[in-house]
Amino acid sequence: MKDLHGKTAFITGGASGLGLSMARALGSAGVNVMLADIEQAALDRALEDLRARQIKAAGVLCNVAHRDQLRQGALKTIETFGKVHIVCNNAGVGAGGEFGTVPERDWDWIIDVNLKGVVYGMEVFVPLIKAHGEGGHCVNTASMAGMISPPGMEPYNATKFAVVAMSEGWNMQLAPAGIGVSVLCPGFVRTRIHESRRNRPADYGADPRANDDAINQGAGALVLSGIDPDAVGARVVEAIRDGELYIFTHPDMKALVELRFARILEGFDTAARSPALKGQGRDGLGDRLFAAAAGGQGEEAQSLILRGLQGKP
Numbered sequence: 001m002k003d004l005h006g007k008t009a010f011i012t013g014g015a016s017g018l019g020l021s022m023a024r025a026l027g028s029a030g031v032n033v034m035l036a037d038i039e040q041a042a043l044d045r046a047l048e049d050l051r052a053r054q055i056k057a058a059g060v061l062c063n064v065a066h067r068d069q070l071r072q073g074a075l076k077t078i079e080t081f082g083k084v085h086i087v088c089n090n091a092g093v094g095a096g097g098e099f100g101t102v103p104e105r106d107w108d109w110i111i112d113v114n115l116k117g118v119v120y121g122m123e124v125f126v127p128l129i130k131a132h133g134e135g136g137h138c139v140n141t142a143s144m145a146g147m148i149s150p151p152g153m154e155p156y157n158a159t160k161f162a163v164v165a166m167s168e169g170w171n172m173q174l175a176p177a178g179i180g181v182s183v184l185c186p187g188f189v190r191t192r193i194h195e196s197r198r199n200r201p202a203d204y205g206a207d208p209r210a211n212d213d214a215i216n217q218g219a220g221a222l223v224l225s226g227i228d229p230d231a232v233g234a235r236v237v238e239a240i241r242d243g244e245l246y247i248f249t250h251p252d253m254k255a256l257v258e259l260r261f262a263r264i265l266e267g268f269d270t271a272a273r274s275p276a277l278k279g280q281g282r283d284g285l286g287d288r289l290f291a292a293a294a295g296g297q298g299e300e301a302q303s304l305i306l307r308g309l310q311g312k313p
């Protein structure tokens, strides 16, 4: 999406951190901004910040774990700015802990916000972008924790891997409609993510870790050692303009992804030597698919999978 001026963006978790940085960067590029957040006071402060920078901004109180609240947010965006072109599904929270100690309701909370919140954001906004036919772009915030899985962060990692996976598929599905999809995978950025429990809704019951979350305190030191959120906002604008699928902000973390991929590839080599798998034949589409993959034609193999799923082998 090259021409951003005069377009409108809806940004969840827009009152703080990365969401606010995207609002500043998009607003500075002439985009109207609708901030959506669960915390009214933070929303008010963020709007003041944006308006002081002459950015056209409005706000809506919205818990992304509830599809209806995103629908209300979409209606308010259309009422205020006429159309919506960009959606940043960015609201997210952190939770984790030693194996077997993560409270069940923390799993519910983090899946509702980090995973279902992104699904709802896409399902509410993409039809509105399709309807005006001017094209658009979706940015889903995952994390480097969607690329590698730091121990003790499994609930967070699981939701972020899911956001990467969904965004990869949606990128291919929505391209023909002129809608780009990116997945943002930052390393540590100086925000308030380590204080996520400030906005854990009462729906999830009393918070057993309200005053005692060693993991979140440890994470705090890492988060506060991170980069400036405004650099991430600026990177996101570059990526929207250039239609990038993966938005990385910490190129020095590539080595960690390489390490994971090397272990995955090693697993394939082990399978290739496995007596248990010797002599396995395949028919029809399977045979063409695996022949393409074995010949290093990854894109052909991918398009055969897509054709198979569409019932057009």
Ligand SMILES: NC(=O)c1ccc[n+]([C@@H]2O[C@H](COP(=O)([O-])OP(=O)(O)OC[C@H]3O[C@@H](n4cnc5c(N)ncnc54)[C@H](O)[C@@H]3O)[C@@H](O)[C@H]2O)c1
Residues within 6 Å of the ligand: 012, 013, 014, 015, 016, 017, 018, 019, 036, 037, 038, 039, 042, 062, 063, 064, 065, 090, 091, 092, 093, 113, 141, 142, 143, 144, 185, 186, 187, 188, 189, 190, 191, 192, 193, 194, 195, 196, 199, 223, 226
């Ligand atoms: N800061 C980092 O180091 C880092 C790294 C990788 C990914 N991320 C991701 O960036 C995104 C933004 O987080 P941040 O780092 O800016 O943290 P942050 O806590 O500063 O901002 C998150 C915002 O989301 C809002 N929010 C929380 N629950 C919500 C809900 N249910 N509905 C709507 N809004 C809600 C909060 O009120 C807050 O304004 C998250 O998805 C996070 O996982 C952060």
